[in-house]
Structures are given as structure tokens and as C-alpha cells.
Amino acid sequence: xxxxxxxxxxxxxxxxxxxxxxxxxxxxxxxxxxxxxxxxxxxxxxxxxxxxxxxxxxxxxxxxxxxxxxxxxxxxxxxxxxxxxxxxxxxxxxxxxxxxxxxxxxxxxxxxxxxxxxxxxxxxxxxxxxxxxxxxxxxxxxxxxxxxxxxxxxxxxxxxxxxxxxxxxxxxxxxxxxxxxxxxxxxxxxxxxxxxxxxxxxxxxxxxxxxxxxxxxxxxxxxxxxxxxxxxxxxxxxxxxxxxxxxxxxxxxxxxxxxxxxxxxxxxxxxxxxxxxxxxxxxxxxxxxxxxxxxxxxxxxxxxxxxxxxxxxxxxxxxxxxxxxxxxxxxxxxxxxxxxxxxxxxxxxxxxxxxxxxxxxxxxxxxxxxxxxxxxxxxxxxxxxxxxxxxxxxxxxxxxxxxxxxxxxxxxxxxxxxxxxxxxxxxxxxxxxxxxxxxxxxxxxxxxxxxxxxxxxxxxxxxxxxxxxxxxxxxxxxxxxxxxxxxxxxxxxxxxxxxxxxxxxxxxxxxxxxxxxxxxxxxxxxxxxxxxxxxxxxxxxxxxxxxxxxxxxxxxxxxxxxxxxxxxxxxxxxxxxxxxxxxxxxxxxxxxxxxxxxxxxxxxxxxxxxxxxxxxxxxxxxxxxxx
Amino acid sequence: xxxxxxxxxxxxxxxxxxxxxxxxxxxxxxxxxxxxxxxxxxxxxxxxxxxxxxxxxxxxxxxxxxxxxxxxxxxxxxxxxxxxxxxxxxxxxxxxxxxxxxxxxxxxxxxxxxxxxxxxxxxxxxxxxxxxxxxxxxxxxxxxxxxxxxxxxxxxxxxxxxxxxxxxxxxxxxxxxxxxxxxxxxxxxxxxxxxxxxxxxxxxxxxxxxxxxxxxxxxxxxxxxxxxxxxxxxxxxxxxxxxxxxxxxxxxxxxxxxxxxxxxxxxxxxxxxxxxxxxxxxxxxxxxxxx
Numbered sequence: 077x078x079x080x081x082x083x084x085x086x087x088x089x090x091x092x093x094x095x096x097x098x099x100x101x102x103x104x105x106x107x108x109x110x111x112x113x114x115x116x117x118x119x120x121x122x123x124x125x126x127x128x129x130x131x132x133x134x135x136x137x138x139x140x141x142x143x144x145x146x147x148x149x150x151x152x153x154x155x156x157x158x159x160x161x162x163x164x165x166x167x168x169x170x171x172x173x174x175x176x177x178x179x180x181x182x183x184x185x186x187x188x189x190x191x192x193x194x195x196x197x198x199x200x201x202x203x204x205x206x207x208x209x210x211x212x213x214x215x216x217x218x219x220x221x222x223x224x225x226x227x228x229x230x231x232x233x234x235x236x237x238x239x240x241x242x243x244x245x246x247x248x249x250x251x252x253x254x255x256x257x258x259x260x261x262x263x264x265x266x267x268x269x270x271x272x273x274x275x276x277x278x279x280x281x282x283x284x285x286x287x288x289x290x291x292x293x294x295x296x297x298x299x300x301x302x303x304x305x306x307x308x309x310x311x312x313x314x315x316x317x318x319x320x321x322x323x324x325x326x327x328x329x330x331x332x333x334x335x336x337x338x339x340x341x342x343x344x345x346x347x348x349x350x351x352x353x354x355x356x357x358x359x360x361x362x363x364x365x366x367x368x369x370x371x372x373x374x375x376x377x378x379x380x381x382x383x384x385x386x387x388x389x390x391x392x393x394x395x396x397x398x399x400x401x402x403x404x405x406x407x408x409x410x411x412x413x414x415x416x417x418x419x420x421x422x423x424x425x426x427x428x429x430x431x432x433x434x435x436x437x438x439x440x441x442x443x444x445x446x447x448x449x450x451x452x453x454x455x456x457x458x459x460x461x462x463x464x465x466x467x468x469x470x471x472x473x474x475x476x477x478x479x480x481x482x483x484x485x486x487x488x489x490x491x492x493x494x495x496x497x498x499x500x501x502x503x504x505x506x507x508x509x510x511x512x513x514x515x516x517x518x519x520x521x522x523x524x525x526x527x528x529x530x531x532x533x534x535x536x537x538x539x540x541x542x543x544x545x546x547x548x549x550x551x552x553x554x555x556x557x558x559x560x561x562x563x564x565x566x567x568x569x570x571x572x573x574x575x576x577x578x579x580x581x582x583x584x585x586x587x588x589x590x591x592x593x594x595x596x597x598x599x600x601x602x603x604x605x606x607x608x609x610x611x612x613x614x615x616x617x618x619x620x621x622x623x624x625x626x627x628x629x630x631x632x633x634x635x636x637x638x639x640x641x642x643x644x645x646x647x648x649x650x651x652x653x654x655x656x657x658x659x660x661x662x663x664x665x666x667x668x669x670x671x672x673x674x675x676x677x678x679x680x681x682x683x684x685x686x687x688x689x690x691x692x693x694x695x696x697x698x699x700x701x702x703x
Numbered sequence: 704x705x706x707x708x709x710x711x712x713x714x715x716x717x718x719x720x721x722x723x724x725x726x727x728x729x730x731x732x733x734x735x736x737x738x739x740x741x742x743x744x745x746x747x748x749x750x751x752x753x754x755x756x757x758x759x760x761x762x763x764x765x766x767x768x769x770x771x772x773x774x775x776x777x778x779x780x781x782x783x784x785x786x787x788x789x790x791x792x793x794x795x796x797x798x799x800x801x802x803x804x805x806x807x808x809x810x811x812x813x814x815x816x817x818x819x820x821x822x823x824x825x826x827x828x829x830x831x832x833x834x835x836x837x838x839x840x841x842x843x844x845x846x847x848x849x850x851x852x853x854x855x856x857x858x859x860x861x862x863x864x865x866x867x868x869x870x871x872x873x874x875x876x877x878x879x880x881x882x883x884x885x886x887x888x889x890x891x892x893x894x895x896x897x898x899x900x901x902x903x904x905x906x907x908x909x910x911x912x913x914x915x916x917x918x919x920x921x922x923x924x925x926x927x928x929x930x931x932x933x934x935x936x937x938x939x940x941x942x943x944x945x946x947x948x949x950x951x952x953x954x955x956x957x958x959x960x961x962x963x964x965x966x967x968x969x970x971x972x973x974x975x976x977x978x979x980x981x982x983x984x985x986x987x988x989x990x991x992x993x994x
Contacts, residue, residue: 224830225794229895232829239829240896261826262833266909270793270822270833271896273906275913279894320798323747323777327754328795349795350751352818353828360827369824375752444762462755462849699751 095136095175102135103128110178114395114630114649117176125179126189126215129164133194138166138175140557141195141544143633143644143665144202146209148183150235160186160211163646165633165665169541169555171562174633181211183234190216197544200673208233208355218294223348223702226290229274232356239356240265240272246658247360291315291332294344313341316684320349324432324688327698333679333687340687343679345672350702358662363389363627363649364469366662370645371463373664374700377421379413379454380638382467387565388634388645389469393621395628400621402470405614407567408607409472413454413464414636415597415604419508420447421639421695422590426515429587429692433528439519446511449503456480456496470619476608497608504601512594520591529584533678533690536581543674546667547641548593549694552586554579559637573600583693590695626657640695641667664703668696711737732871739783739809740863741771746782748802751789753816753849760852767856770863779805784862786855787839790818790825791832793897797890803839804887809877811866813858814841817848824848838899839888 090098096118100107106124110117120128132138143165151158159182165174181188190213191198202213203222210231213219220226230237241261243249251257262268319330328349334342354373358366370385371378393399402410424447427440451461457476458464466473480494519525535545540553550557558575560568576592578585627649635644644665650658671694678694679687712718714728749757760767761775776782779802791799803812814835817823822833835841842865845858871877889900898906 225893227893227895239827241827241833243827267899267902267905269837269897269899269902270826270829270831271898273898273910274895275910277895277906277910279898279903279907279910320795321748321802328750348830349792349798350790351792351794351830352751352790352825353830357825357828372752372824375755441763444759445764448759448764461851462752 092173092175095132095138098136099128099132102131110176114392114628116631117174117178119178119180122179122181122188126191126194128177129191129194132166132175132177136175137168137170139541140167140169141165141191141197142167142174142546142635142642143646143663144191144198144205145646145661145663145665146205146211146233147648147661147663148209148233148235150183159183160209162188162205162211163631164191165644165646167563169557169562171557173563176633186210187212187214189214190219192216195544196539196542197670197673199543200670204669207231210234221348223351225348232353239353240270245360247362247365290346294332294342318687319346325691326428326696329691329696329698329701331675331687331691333684335684338683340679340682340684343676343687345675347669347672347698347702350698352699352703354664354703355662359659361659361662362657363647363659364623364657366659367467368463368465370664371465372699373666373703374421374638374640374643374668374697375462376424376697377417377639378462378464379417379466380421380636381643382464383410383414383566384634384636384638384643385645386467386469386634387636388632388647389627390621391632391634392627392630392647392649393469393624395630396626398620400470400619402619403611403614403616404567405475405608405611406471406616406619408604408611409476409616410467411566411568411571412601412604412608413457413466415600416450416453418597418639419594420450422594423447423511423515425639425692425695426519426587426590429583429689429695430519430525432689432692433525439515442511442514446508449507453480453499453503468617468619468622469624470621471615471617473617475616497605500608501605504598504605508601509595509598512591512598516591520588525587526584528686528689529582529587529693530580531582531584532682532686533583533586533693534581535674535678537579539674539677540581543677544670545641545674546671547637547639547695548576548586548589549641549671549674551575551577552589553581559635559642563635565636571600571603573597583689586693586695627659635665638667640697640700641671643667643700664700666700666703668694668698668700669703672696672701732869735871736866736869740866742774743770743772743784743811743859743862743866744774744776744782745772745784745786746779746802746806747775747777748785749788750791750795751818753788753819756849756852757786757788757815757855760855765852765856767859770856770859772859779803780807782806783809784811784813785839786813786815787819787835787841788815788849790823791835792830793832793891794830794893796832796838796897797893799835800838800888800890804890811842811862812839813843813845813862815845815855815858816850817846820844820846832897838891 099118103120103124106121107118107128110119141164143163145163147161147163149157149159149161159180161178161180163176163178165176167174179188188211190202192202193215199217200222202216203219205211206213206219207221207223208231221228224232232239243251243261251259261270265271314335316333316335317330318333319325320328325331330346330349332344332346333340354369358369361369367382367385370381373381390402394401423443427443430439431437454464455461458466458473476496478496480496480499535543535549535553537554540550540555545553554577556575556577559565561575573596576589576596578588629649631646631648633644633646635642642665646661646663646665647659648661650660675691675694678690682690708725708727709723711729711733712723712727713730713733716728718726718728749755759765761773767773779785783806785803785806787799803810812835814820818825818831819835822831825831826833832838843858843862845854847854850858869877892898892900
């Protein structure tokens with residue numbers, strides 16, 4: 077295990093300031109500091125962007141492009157600028173904080189060079205920026221809409237784009253507060269639906285969303301001639317479509333595969349079937365409003381989602397004068413919840429991966445049983461099984477209750493009235509380790525699993541980094557990159573745990589990483605128990621910031637190591653009088669989404685039956701993939 | 704589920720006590736419904752967060768196989784019940800309607816959770832369908848975000864009660880049994896926004912009104928349309944011929960379903976109050992009748 081907490085100076089690459097200095101020295105005319113209030117990083121002129129990015133990656137060592145997203149500055153409020161801006165966060169896989177660099181383009185032409193030649197991880201993220209913001213990326217191999225469909229009217233994340241049920245720019249809406257009129261949005265729409273059409277809609281020229289068009293756009297199915305394989309056998313090249321309704325796609329995910337016999341020659345993921353506009357809604361919401369929405373991103377691990385978001389907003393709040401950081405007990409509670417969530421996530425992930433391998437619903441029933449136990453605890457503390465909505469800025473919603481009473485869950489036999497600490501101690505010391513051992517005993521050495529999983533879905537160390545894979549996918553390829561160690565937050569520096577790494581880069585390695593991570597989580601949880609005892613009585617929900625409506629101007633990127641990988645929130649507060657409580661930009665760097673970038677790479681050459689298992693080994697949740 | 708003959712017995716005719724566990728005299732409807740309600744096969748079909756609770760409902764702790772529902776079929780052709788578990792997006796409504804059309808009758812739809820029932824927290828989103836009932840007939844709504852497994856189970860029991868109430872003698876209850884399968888639901892089209900073929904004429908009239916710059920019917924100011932690739936020649940011809948005939952008929956027809964459009968706020972409010980009063984009266988009348 078590699079200790080990731082070596083200070084950057086000792087590695088010999090230097091700090092972020094050094095890196096920025098070198099970058100400015102190299103490109104004196106094209107790189108300038110971002111000196112807007114509350115902003116950090118550098119602005120690079122568009123025509124030198126590719127060159128500078130190559131320098132950042134190859135010379136300065138920032139090999140991991142974590143996030144690439146666009147912001148629309150519409151020339152209002154504090155930001156009197158009027159342009160679109162791409163924001164990139166690059167990290168070193170050896171650890172440390174981000175080099176933030178930005179490139180700007182005007183709103184009408186909106187063109188920037190693509191960074192896909194440097195980091196393939198930019199692929200889907202640039203397509204998303206094109207889809208939702210309308211920025212064209214020159215040199216992108218496949219610049220198409222990714223979340224919406226070809227032919228959709230406009231680019232919805234632009235600030236001047238209004239949806240059909242548009243009411244006001246910011247919540248709370250005047251109709252609801254303080255006036256309090258309730259109406260149904262349908263009644264105000266001519267069509268009685270959530271639709272609006274451009275005035276010049278031409279029904280005779282409806283978008284032909286026919287499948288052939290889509291396949292051709294992916295470069296598939298163009299050549300349907302018979303091909304001769306290496307044994308001289310004539311085989312057919314087939315296009316097989318999987319999803320969005322398919323039992324093994326973990327939701328409404330779709331894959332288009334080109335097959336030579338039973339071997340996959342090309343695979344393109346198609347998504348957006350659960351694109352429910354988190355970011356647009358999030359920009360109308362207040363900052364506080366967004367916490368329950370984050371629950372619904374990766375709905376298996378809602379506590380982890382909460383954590384990333386509150387960390388991002390707390391960064392902004394800490395710029396203000398009155399901010400007090402969360403108490404120690406708050407941090408302990410947060411880590412407790414997040415680690416339990418990680419166990420839930422991995423149990424679920426492994427269970428459904430086994431489903432995909434053909435162990436249909438037998439192992440997963442055992443895992444769900446364990447999960448239920450943890451959900452009982454969440455329900456008793458946060459009030460809800462899945463959508464916990466537990467964390468607040470600078471605090472958490474409530475302390476642990478002294479006893480767990482389960483009122484709503486009448487079928488719940490054991491947890492009807494128990495001492496909380498007794499329940500937790502039993503769960504952490506006995507139940508969870510026992511169930512992890514059970515998984516290990518029955519599955520790890522299982523012959524069929526080894527035969528199916530070893531060597532399948534391979535991704536090399538270099539590719540994993542280049543494609544911005546995160547979480548178990550990255551660590552399964554031998555990169556010891558865990559944000560809890562590499563860029564620590566909360567109380568992780570004082571906790572004793574190891575980063576789970578496997579070198580093989582296949583499905584089996586990812587499975588073992590997940591198993592190991594659950595054990596490490598138990599190790600962390602065991603260390604939390606005494607901390608919970610001696611911090612008893614410390615306030616956890618009395619922070620002024622918790623329900624604060626004013627957030628200082630600036631940008632922040634908060635990221636956590638979630639079960640599925642690096643979950644980041646990029647938040648911009650415009651902070652003007654009109655909308656101090658509403659984020660100007662709210663972007664989610666979703667690990668499920670970006671981990672799909674190398675899916676085609678991993679699946680090419682595999683058999684059809686392996687593809688579903690490879691998808692399962694990436695462990696995606698569609699709520700987060702499509703947002 | 705165990706067949707309780709005594710419950711099934713629907714006759715006045717006395718059956719000797721010793722035979723009551725062996726013989727029942729009942730109606731065909733009862734037996735038919737008993738069979739249907741206890742072998743309701745849901746489609747293995749999850750959309751979003753609610754699907755996770757649906758899986759939890761199917762797993763050992765809650766276990767809806769106790770109601771004869773454990774056989775979740777991945778294909779619509781073998782399923783009786785579509786549990787719409789999660790947010791329905793515009794992109795997804797197209798396959799959903801297609802799946803629904805492929806289900807054999809009798810078929811039921813259960814809207815699970817706030818999103819499927821009415822859009823939920825994501826209602827305002829540009830890619831969200833505010834409720835599956837905008838496209839498909841819904842039998843049972845289960846509230847919650849997400850509904851707990853208990854709530855889903857309650858909804859499923861409500862559906863069983865609904866089935867119990869259907870009679871083979873009433874053609875409206877069992878259309879598949881008497882008059883043959885019902886018409887398929889028209890599949891929505893992905894245009895500049897989702898297009899419900901049933902509203903084609905309305906959309907055209909709106910566009911025409913906008914083109915004439917007449918704004919009796921409010922049209923939202925929208926962004927310029929993107930250049931769309933042309934339709935196939937056949938479809939274009941079909942669309943071009945059908946509408947003209949339809950438009951001629953439609954000129955005289957008022958938009959019934961959304962007649963408030965263009966009315967003043969007061970008038971809308973008055974209409975709402977009136978509707979509500981009517982509903983209260985109807986309810987009172989029904990209560991009086993029930994007694």
C-alpha cells in the first residue's frame with residue numbers, strides 16, 4: 077500500500093503555485109491569473125489551450141483530468157462578463173490539489189479546441205458541454221448530443237434558455253411565497269404538458285431519430301458486407317442494441333454494439349434516458365434546496381452525495397465573515413454515515429455484478445438483507461431509508477437518537493427499540509464483518525467467477541488515468557488514488573486505513589478492490605465508535621451556516637471519494653442581491669458518467685455475454701450518469 | 704396463495720359442512736379474477752430511484768411473491784403489470800409507450816412515486832414528463848419519494864382489489880374479453896420537443912397562430928429552432944397530407960381540454976372554485992346514497 081500523504085514538495089514536482097508559475101513562464105502572453113473575486117486558477121487563451129494542456133499534463137505532471145464543465149456568464153449581476161467559459165480541474169495521481177484552468181469563448185460563435193487528444197476523459201464531458209451549453213469543440217472525434225436527442229430545440233443550460241414550465245429565474249417563486257397561490261403548471265401550458273415548441277415548428281420536417289442515423293453517426297453499420305474472420309469463415313457483422321429497457325443495464329442505459337460473430341468490435345453507450353435536469357433545476361433552487369436533490373443523484377449512496385455538496389458550499393461559505401466550521405462530532409457523524417454508505421454501495425454493486433455474471437438474484441438477496449440493516453439505521457437517524465437528506469452546511473440534520481425506535485417500519489422486527497450505540501457496535505463489530513467474510517468465502521475463490529472475471533474487461537493503468545476513470549475502476553488498474561488519502565478532507569487524515577489497490581485491471585481486480593474497501597470501511601468505522609462516545613453532547617446542528625441564505629461570491633469545487641469514484645461538485649455563487657441564495661452554476665462531476673468513457677475500450681474484443689458484466693463491474697447508477 | 708373455498712363460495716345453496724373445504728359454488732368472474740389477481744406478473748423494468756425500492760420489495764425482507772408477484776418478466780409480452788418506478792423523461796417515454804403497447808391485455812399500470820405520478824421534484828425539468836398519466840392510463844398511484852416497500856405493497860393490494868371489482872359481464876371492465884384488444888397508444892415523437900401525435904393538430908394551430916402573430920393563444924417565446932435533418936420522404940408525405948384534412952375539420956372545434964387558455968386569472972379561479980364545488984356536491988350525493 078502506498079502512503080499517499082507525502083507532501084508535494086518531497087515528490088519534487090512542486091506546489092500548485094510553482095506549477096502556475098512555470099505555466100505562465102512558458103506561455104507569458106496566453107496565460108493569466110483568474111483574479112475575479114473568489115476565483116482561483118488561470119485563464120488560458122483559446123488558441124493556446126491545447127498546447128498549454130499538453131504542457132500541463134506532460135511537463136507539470138497533472139495527468140488526471142477530473143472535471144471539465146462549462147459556465148454561462150450572461151453579463152448580468154456581479155459578473156458583467158458575457159461569455160461561455162470551460163473550467164477544467166486537473167490533478168496529479170500522486171496526490172495534491174487541483175490545477176484549475178479555464179478557457180473563454182463568446183456566446184454567439186462558441187468554439188473551443190477539444191482536449192480529447194490530450195485526455196480522453198474529456199470526451200463525454202465535452203459532448204455534455206456541447207449538448208447543454210452549445211460549445212463546439214474542434215477536433216472532437218464524435219461531437220454529438222449525449223444527454224438529449226439530436227434535434228432538440230436549443231441548449232438548455234444557457235442562462236437565457238427557458239423551459240416549458242418556466243416561472244421565474246430563482247426560487248422561492250413569487251407565486252408560492254409569500255403570496256402562497258398554488259397552481260398546477262399544466263394549467264398554464266397550452267398543451268397541458270411539459271412541452272413548448274418553437275413558433276416555426278415544421279411538422280413535416282420532424283427529426284428523423286431513426287436508428288440508422290444514430291448508428292451511422294457512431295460510424296457503425298456503414299459497411300454491412302460479409303466479413304471473413306481469421307479462420308476464413310464468413311461471418312455477419314451485426315448491430316445489436318441493448319437497452320434502454322434491458323434487465324442488465326442497471327436502469328435505463330443503452331448500448332449499441334457492433335458484433336463480428338459473438339465478439340464485440342465496437343460499442344457506443346447511449347444515455348440520457350434518465351436525464352432529469354439536475355443542473356438546470358439546481359440553478360433555480362437555493363443552495364439549501366439542492367441537498368435533497370443530491371440524494372437522488374446516486375440513489376444507492378445518498379449520504380455520500382450530500383457530503384460532497386456540503387463540502388463544496390462550505391468552501392464558499394468559509395470566505396464569508398460569520399462562518400464557523402463544523403464541530404468535531406459533526407465530522408465524525410458524517411464519516412460514519414459515508415462509510416456505511418460505501419459498504420451499502422459495494423454490497424449492491426457486487427451483488428448486481430454477480431447478477432450480470434449469471435448468479436441471478438441469489439447472492440444479491442443476502443446482500444440486500446445486510447443493506448436493509450444499515451437502512452434501518454439511516455431511517456431512524458435521518459428519517460428516510462434511501463433519500464436521507466442528512467447533511468447541512470456546517471452541520472448535520474440531527475444527532476444520533478439515544479434509542480432507535482422504528483415507528484414507520486412495522487415489519488421491522490429487531491430494531492423496534494434498541495440503544496443506538498449498542499446497535500451500531502454490534503453492526504460494525506459483528507454483522508458487517510461477518511457478511512463481508514461470507515461474500516469473500518463463497519465468491520472470491522469461486523471457479524466460475526474466476527473463469528468469467530479474470531482477464532476480462534481489461535483497462536491498463538495508463539488508459540485508466542487517461543480516460544479519467546475513478547474509484548474502483550482506477551484502483552483496480554493499479555493506481556493508488558483515493559481522494560480520502562490523496563487530497564484529504566474531513567477527519568480522514570487522522571484515521572488509519574489503507575487504499576485498496578489491485579494491479580490486474582480486469583473485472584476480478586475491481587471486485588477485489590470493492591471487497592477490500594469494505595473491509596477498510598469497517599476499519600474506519602471501528603475507529604469512529606470511541607470518537608462517537610467521547611464527543612457525545614457536542615452540538616451538530618446549531619451552526620449559523622446550516623440554513624444560511626447568503627453565500628459569498630466565488631467558485632468552489634468540492635469532491636469526495638464516493639463508492640463509485642470521485643464525486644465532485646462545481647458551484648459558482650454570483651452573490652448579487654437578486655440571487656445571493658441561488659447558485660449561478662451547479663455542476664456535478666459524476667463518477668458513473670465519466671467511468672463510462674472507457675466502456676467501449678474495455679468491451680472491444682469481449683464476448684456479448686461479458687459486456688453486461690463489464691458494465692456491472694464499472695458499477696453505474698443512472699441517476700448520476702444522466703443527472 | 705391458498706385457495707380458500709369458503710371465501711370463494713358465492714351461493715345460497717347449502718353445502719354440507721364436511722364438504723365445505725372441497726366444494727364451492729361460485730361465479731366464473733370470481734374464479735377468473737382470483738386467478739388473475741394472484742398471478743400478477745410485473746415487468747422487470749426500473750427507471751430511477753424507485754426501482755431500488757421495488758427491488759427491495761421483491762427481496763426477502765418484504766417479498767411480494769407472497770402475493771403471487773415474484774415472476775418479474777423482462778419482456779413486456781409476458782407481463783401483466785407495468786410498475787413505472789421513477790422519473791419518466793421525454794427521451795424515455797418513447798420506449799415506455801412502445802413497451803406498453805407490447806403488453807398483452809389485460810394490462811395494468813402502477814405509477815410508483817412522485818415522479819411517475821406527477822413529475823415530482825423534477826417536474827419543472829425540460830426533459831421530464833410530468834406524470835406517466837399524460838400518456839398512459841394509470842390504475843394505481845403510489846405516493847412517496849421513493850415510496851417505502853410497504854407503500855408499494857399497499858398499492859399492489861389496491862390493484863388486486865381493483866381486479867376483484869371487475870366483472871366479466873361488464874364490457875367496459877374487460878374489453879379484451881369481449882370486444883377485443885384496445886387501440887395501441889400512439890408513440891410520441893422526438894422533435895424539437897416531445898410530440899404527442901394526439902396533439903399534432905393543436906401544435907400545428909399554435910404554430911399557425913404564431914406565424915400570423917396572433918397571440919390569443921399564448922405561445923412561449925422560444926429560442927430559434929435548430930436546423931433539423933429532413934424526414935424520410937414517406938413520412939413527410941404522410942404528415943403533409945393528413946394534417947390538411949384534419950385542419951379543415953378542426954377550425955370549428957374549440958380546444959376543450961385546456962379551455963382556460965386566454966381567460967383572465969379571475970375567470971380561471973372562478974372555474975376552479977366551481978369545479979371544486981361540483982366535486983363536493985357529487986361526493987355528498989354519493990355518501991347520502993351509500994347511506
